[in-house]
Each structure stands twice: as C-alpha cells, then as structure tokens.
Amino acid sequence: MDLQKLKTKPRKAARTAPAADGLKVVGKSVLRVDGWEKIKGAAQYTDDLQFGPGLLYAALVESPHAHARIKSLDTSAAEKLGGVVKVVTGRNFTQKFGLYMNDRYVFATDIVRFVGEQVAAVVATDPKIALRGAALVKVEYEELPAVMDPVKALEKDSPLVHPDLGTYSHVPWFFPKPGTNIAHWRKIRKGDLEKGFKEADLVLEDTYYVPRYAHCAIETHSAIGLYDASGRLTMWTSSQSPFTQRHVFAETLKSFGLSHKDVRVISTYIGGGFGGKAGVTMEIIAAALAIAVPGRPIKLLWNRAQEFYNTYQRLGVTAKIKMGVTKAGKITALDFKLHWDAGAYVEYGANVVNAAGLSASGPYRVDNISVDSMCTYTNLPPCGAYRGFGYSEFLFGLESHITRMATQLGLDPVEFRKKNAIKEGDILPYGAHMNPNGIREAIEKVEKEIKWGVKEKSKDPRKAIGKALVCFWKSPAMPPNASSSAFLKFNEDGSVNILVSGMEIGQGLLTVMAQVAGEVLALPVTKIRVETPDTDRNPYEWQTVGSHVTWGCGNAVKRAALEARERIFDLVQRVHCLDKSTLYLEDECVRCRTKPDFSLPFRDFVINGIQADDHTFKGGPIMGSGVFMPEFASAIGDPETGQGGHPNVHYTTGSAGIILEVDRETGKMKIKKVALAVDCGKAINPDLVKGQVVGGLLQGFATVLYEDMRYNEKGRLLNPNFSDYKIPTVMDMPEVVVPIIIEVPQPDGPFGARGVGEHTMIPCAPLIANAVADALGVRIKSMPVTKEKVALAAKAARK
C-alpha cells in the first residue's frame, strides 16, 4: 500500500464561506427519505414481517357485557381442539398496567368493565383454529349495573367502575377521588372569578357536547412476541412508543424475571397512528402470551372491529361554559367545567383530561378563570390519546361560545379574537408565561384569505354561504422529564447513519431529522439514512406523540450533529494546525475562513483518520450523541388551583377560517375554502408542514360532518366498521385548502421549530358550527354537526 496515496490532501475550496444564517437544508422541501419504499409497496409494517412456519396465532375471548362478574371460565373444550397450543386467562396474568395510572388489566380477572374486554386468549398454529378455539371457551357472567354517561357517573348511587381506585398507583399530578368514579380532577383557579363576572356586561352560560371518535388508521394494531431461552422478550409492534412500551412490558411482567435490558421492542413503519398507537394497549396481551408460550413467536393482529373498541377511543366530553365579556370585547371571566367520558380504564386518557384542563382558556388571555376538568370512569371502551389530545374537544364549545358572545354584543368576532389573543409573556392559566407566538399574524392572514367581512351569496338560491374564523393552540402533553436522544455515525464515504427512536408515523420525521443533521454537517439528505427503531440499538425516546418530536428529537439530533462537528474541528485543528474557530463545513468538506484553499472532504478522514506528516494517523471514526430534556418543566402545582408548576413546554398557535356553503333545505354543507395558518416556529420542510395542514383539516372536518360513535344502551358499539362509521373519501375534500406557514421562532427549538402535527385538526368543529350559524342563524351545540341536524334546526328556525 502506498502510504503517500493514503495521505489526505486538502483540496481547493470550491466556493467561499456561506452567510452566517444561510440555511441550505433546513427550510427546504426536500423529498421524503422514506418515499420510494413506501410508494413501491416495499415498506414493511409489523404484519408484513415473516416469522416462518413456527409462528403461532392468537384469538381472543371478549366480554359481551359492559359490566359483569366472571362466575366461571371453562377452557377445557378449547384446549382439546387440535392445533390449539394454549389457552391463557386472567388466572395466568393478574397484573395491571398503565402509562400514567395503573388501572388496566392484561386480562380481566374477576370483573369485566366494557364490551369487548379481553377475558382469555387462545394460541394456535393457525389463525382459523385460534378463532374456533376462542368460540369454545365457556364463560359465565353475572351482569352488574353499568354506567355509560360521565355526568350520571358522578351521582351518589352510580355503580362504581373501580371500587379499589384508592389502591391504584399513578403519576403525582393526578388527583383521583376514591369511592367515586372520578379518576382525576384537574382544577385551575386564577384571579377572582366573581369580580370578573361583575365586570362583565354580558354573561353567557351554555353546555356543549362532543361524542367519542375513533382514529381509523388504515393499519390496525399488530404485535408479535417471542420469549426466548435466554430470558429475553422481543416484541415487534406497530407503535408510536417503542421505549414506553419496553418500559410498560418490563414493569408489568417483572414478576417473570424480566428487566429492561431483557425487553427489546422493534418498531417498523406504522400505517397511521394519530395517537391510537401511543402507549400500550393490545401489545401487552401479545407480550403476556409470549411469556406463557416460550420459544415460539406469537402474533396478535387486531381486526377492524377490535381496532374500534379495544385500543383507545377519543374521549367524549360534556362541556359547561360560563363566560363574562365587557361591551368593549374583553373576556373578564371564564368558568369551564369539562366532564370527560374516559371509559373503563383511564391509564392514558386521564392525561388528556389533565392537558385540556391546563389549557382550556384557549389561546386567549383570561385573568379570572376557573377550570374543572374531570376524568370520569364509565363502562365504555377505554379512551386515550387522539391527535389534538383534548384540545379539539374543549375548543368546540369555547370557540362557539366566543363567536356567540361577540355577536350578541354586536362586536366583530375576528376583532374580538385579536383583542383577547394571548401574547408572549402573558400569564397562562397555571401561572407560567406564554412563549413567543405569531397568533395575530395568523389571524390577519386567514382573515384576508377568506375575505372576512365580505358577505357572499351562493349562485344557488337554495344555499347560503357562511364564514367563520377561529383560533387554536396546543402544547405537547408530556411528563416534565420526557426526553429524546440520538446517535450519529459517519461512514467511510462521508455518509451518515442517524439512530433515533422517534417514530416515522407518516408525518415525515425521518426526513426532518436528516435535514436537521444535514444542515449542521453540510450534507444533503441523500447522504443520510435514518430508520425506524429497535430499542436495543437506538437510543431513548419517550414517545412520538404531542407534536413534540420535531422539537425534542430534533434538538437531540442537532446536538449529536454538533458534537460530531466539534470532533471534526478538534481533529482538523490538531493535525492541520488550523484554529478551530476559523473552520466551517460546506459541501461535505471541512473548510477554513482564513485559508480559502483548504478543503478536506469528509470521506477522506471520517473513519480512517487524517495522516500526519510523520505518516501516523490521527482521529478515528467520527460519531456524535445528543440528549434533550426540557429541564425547565415541572408538573407539580397546587392541586386546588393548578398554580406553581411549568407543566407545558410551549404552545403552537394559529388560526383557521372557512367559507362554507349550506343548503337551507337539506343541510348539506360544502367547504368552498378553508385556510389555516400555523406558527410552527420554523418550517424545517415546508411541504411536510403543508401536508399536515391538508391532512389534519380533513380528519378534523370528518369529526364534525360525518363521524359519530354510536352505542346501544348495553354499551355495545354499533358501528365498528367503515361502512357504518364513515371516514372521508376523496369525494369529501374541501374545494380549496390554503396552508399558511407563520415562523416566529421557538427559542429552544431546533432552528426555531416547534410542532405542528395535531394542531391542524383542532379548529375544525367550531369552524363548521360558527359558519353554519353565520349562514343560517342556527346554532348547533352538539357534535357532529351533521346535515340532518342543520336541516332540522333550520326548519325549526323558519317556523
């Protein structure tokens, strides 16, 4: 080998140094790094993984009752069926689990609490045999009185869903009331409510109702578990939360000798999440079955009906609002009571209630405020995270109420919102300060886009046109110590692999992480590979929820890239005797501001080092790691007032406007135009932000116009399929969608970025309700705002 040839020769610089703030990769709509494999049908989802002929399949025995005692359970006939390997019940697993509140059972042991709850599982060599076996399990029940309504659940003689609530462990920021159905009660008390109402010229009180909704990711949940002879549990799951799952598996099943090091979660691409694949739901069953049948992989795949009734649903809420406003349009007082129907288990849902309670003022400054956000157990399926995390639900009532009050006072609802919109530094309902935000700019841009103030007439005399503008905000709901981390490794050719555990759930996280690292390291994203995680190899990430990973995981990746860059600069300084402060990276090379001829390509040294004049090599593989935790956050405040902590890291704000055509006779609505402006701090990939706007809006409009979960009086979900629970098709697209990006930087965000994923769905319900009111003068106070409701209300108003 010719050592001289190996010696790294700095090459001539191609260009001069870039401007200090000239971003080259961030802020560009680069093509998605996960594009080709997805559109060629090659991307692997959990159910696509192959485990060979040894794979076993599980089918469940489910409760037909909303509330009942299990009197007897006979598995003998199922066990005798050829091909059945094992029948597993609550006798084998008595453990409870939960993310924030330990109230959910792996299998129902004594009591079933909702229709569809798992009572037993049959493991067999074939999916059809597993189903036949499940049908042979005989369960005798004694029915118990059930409660289906969150307000009735508070009555003194209501059946108790969890009589042992007082013994359940939970996070310190929950306040359950043992002996009742209240799993958590988030109280906010700020200012002087009575004084606020006295100052008001108009006080309006009303109740708004929001039903439950389903995520309807096209991929259902699936999990494969394998417990091997080394005592290791490997789980392949369709998950937004591989590390949180690892933690819940290890904690729940520790009596089998598992520790965190023994549990490995591998997450592939997931076919839509929307919060539904956050935390742990059915995966715990697959983990338990793997323990029960060691040595063979076992698959549990949810069918569409199970996806509806046994994962999480969005919480329903009955929202009572009393608001005081002056003639000049200042909000003087807000008394907001939210009664949440959180279902039979609230291990995740109670945190939705918490998050909504903290932020129920909406993006407005309200000095005198009282919020009671009450998480109530019912005998309906468990509720949990859904894109928007409680904000869509309270905003329907709040933004409807604001428009009504402004209108009653003869004020312009848009001017009213501008007047009350929150500003940087304003005191939030729990006492912390508001972050920099572009909400006013958002309102102004949307106002212009929908030509607010210009009354429009439909060409069709049977139809009326209504307009509306609303505001929204949302903060990531996360524990104060939720953290992100990243590893970054250079390869021989100057390319990079990044390891994170933030999940690609369709939003484009892998692409955005590549852009963040690419910006720091002067690399195009085509030279960077980021993939979905394996908890054994990839570093920790709390969960991919709350629109926080661009910010949290992005910060970790940026720090990893900066660390790698620092190592490069240290090495070049040491070998080439160049002052490190004069070095910079450009076009995959190290360059020097004071020595324009110096240009050292990454591929020449990032693995094998730089050869010094004495022919020795210095350096070695260039790597970086980065960790991010919001060290300013705290969830601990006064339980009676909510004051004192800093539970939310920041808010993303924005505004949306609509032009809606409504048929006076049929109530049929057509969205002629919708504009949504969101302050994402910095759009790292503007096209991906626009994708979130367009997609989120349609998902939001679906909850107002089409979707509705219907239960019978026995607590059975009547429409657990896409024929009866209508999600939008391409025929339901709004005519024109205008995404508007506002960029008021988030001081602690990567390149100023903050999250945007959930926000685009939040404003939809009050947009429709307010536009219908503008068009026809009728007010719908319960979701969904279907054409039937609109037509009937319009008919009643004409009389």
Added chain:
Amino acid sequence: MKNHDIKFTLNGEQVALSVEPSDVLLDVLRGRLGIKSPKVGCDRGDCGTCTVLLNGKTIRSCLALAVEADGTEIVTLEGANTTRKWTQKLQKKFHEKNAFQCGFCAPGVILSATELLEKNPKASKHDIKEAIAGNLCRCTGYEPIVEAIEETVKGK
C-alpha cells in the same frame, strides 16, 4: 372440505397451489406467497388497501376467494413496479407531491390510478376522484394524491 388445486399468473410468474375453499385471496397472497404490498385494513371491502389487479382490473383481494383466482392473471404493486408504464410515472409524481404519509394505502391507490390511466390516459379530475373513491387514506386529505395523478396525466 376438499382442497382445490389452482393455478394463476402472479406478477408474470406461474403459481400453482392447493387452497381451502374458504381461503381468501388476500390471505393466500400475503401468508403463502409472500406478497406484502396488498394490506389488511378492514377485511370487508371498505378501505381498498388490499387492492390488486385481476386480469387488468382492480379488485378487493379481501373479498375474493383464492379459488376465484384460478386461471387468471394477478398483478400486485410488486409486479406493476417494473412492468406497468403508468405505475412508474405515477410513483414518480407520488414521491414529488408527497401523495402519501404513512404509506399504508399507497399500493392500493397507485394500482387504482394505474387501472384508470391504462383505460383513460386523459382522465379528468372528476375521473380521478371516481377511480380512487374506494381507497381510504387517513393521512393526506387526498389533495396531493389527486394532484399527483393529475400531473401524471398532464405529463408534467
């Protein structure tokens, strides 16, 4: 019940296998033939993510029995990727326009669009919407999908 011996062409290759009368085509493609681009979404023909081409026409493979495939020609995205001109053009535009997010519905949508453009290379926006109305997508809001197909038609 007696098994049936069936033969069909799958992505240009001859396949012969013995199936139960109740075996669903989607399950046979995924479970026995390793063809994973058609997905399981609803198992009742609502969502379109299991779409495959049977004799050039899209079908819901979750609603077809495997025995019905006997003597037919089946093409999934794995095959259309390399053999169908319109599929390749569509894929390029789907990538450029971000006409997918999670990607789970993409194989079905692309096959529905392929069928449309093979029949009608000058499809209008209305034709496009009609053609993909049976493919549910929960991520994109459909707008970029329609744009990607429109641009494929225009040859932009």
